[in-house]
Amino acid sequence: MTSFRLAMIQLAVTASKADNLKNAFLKIKEAANAGAQIVALPECFNSPYGVDYFPEYAEPVPNGETSRRLSEWSRENKVYLVGGSIPESGENGKLYNTCTIWSPNGDLLGSHRKVHLFDIDIPGKISFQESKVLSSGQHLTTFDTEFCRIGVGICYDLRFAEMAQLYREKGCQLLIYPGAFNMTTGPAHWKLLQQARAIDNQLYVASVSPARVEQAPYVAWGHSLAVNPWGKIITEAEETETIVYADIDLKYLQEIREQIPLTKQRRRDMYEIKEPIITAAAPSVVI
Ligand SMILES: NC(=O)CC(=O)C(=O)O
Numbered sequence: 001m002t003s004f005r006l007a008m009i010q011l012a013v014t015a016s017k018a019d020n021l022k023n024a025f026l027k028i029k030e031a032a033n034a035g036a037q038i039v040a041l042p043e044c045f046n047s048p049y050g051v052d053y054f055p056e057y058a059e060p061v062p063n064g065e066t067s068r069r070l071s072e073w074s075r076e077n078k079v080y081l082v083g084g085s086i087p088e089s090g091e092n093g094k095l096y097n098t099c100t101i102w103s104p105n106g107d108l109l110g111s112h113r114k115v116h117l118f119d120i121d122i123p124g125k126i127s128f129q130e131s132k133v134l135s136s137g138q139h140l141t142t143f144d145t146e147f148c149r150i151g152v153g154i155c156y157d158l159r160f161a162e163m164a165q166l167y168r169e170k171g172c173q174l175l176i177y178p179g180a181f182n183m184t185t186g187p188a189h190w191k192l193l194q195q196a197r198a199i200d201n202q203l204y205v206a207s208v209s210p211a212r213v214e215q216a217p218y219v220a221w222g223h224s225l226a227v228n229p230w231g232k233i234i235t236e237a238e239e240t241e242t243i244v245y246a247d248i249d250l251k252y253l254q255e256i257r258e259q260i261p262l263t264k265q266r267r268r269d270m271y272e273i274k275e276p277i278i279t280a281a282a283p284s285v286v287i
Contacts (some may be wrong), residue, residue, distance in 0.1 A: 006040065008208040008224040012210070029077060039080070049210070058088060080143075085154050097130065098137075109144075125184040168201035178208050180218065226248075
């Protein structure tokens, strides 16, 4: 099968876990009825996004309530479900920001703990320190479908080109990032980063944000979108709650890779810094 439909659910997340789960359930059904074979939820879809909330909302994976529901919903709707992310209570009291991935039979295919924690400080704009309460994941995550291999990252992971490049080398044709950029970094970088990852690696990239809720403690940018291997945006949400769909065409991806054969042309022998670096001398001036 060379094409399939991906749904990105831009959920309006509230402080009520029960309401968030109910809303996600309804939206997943709607997406499946619209023909989606893979459905993805946003980062932190069952809890507000913030270090003060993670301990209270955290659940074990895969034995917590949210994991059980995600398993049921993927089975009932016969879809692959990329379960956004939730705060996970892990071993030794550690907390993680974790995405679980479910098969159309309801089986757990993988679980990705955010590898790069969101620790930034932009004076007067935004300061956020996930590492105050979260631990970072220690592995990258891919899963296989009958369509293609898919790589998963969470939000800040999108900024690290090396991770996407490894996924490409592992054979991924689509990368999915549940993510919640904000009102400072969203307008500046959200779209560009996805286009960069897509063009560098000649694959599809999709990122799923929560909807923007102005009164939330962390205001998400929204604008869930998908980019094709040419770097073109093929679908993009506004900021409000919605579902956007992307038809992923693997034949087109193959054409791009043949037309511009980057993998064959890569000069791995040139990408290591070997001392000393020879700097060309400035031309001497003859008076
Ligand atoms: N929230 C994140 O993890 C990342 C983000 O907002 C950004 O990189 O900007």
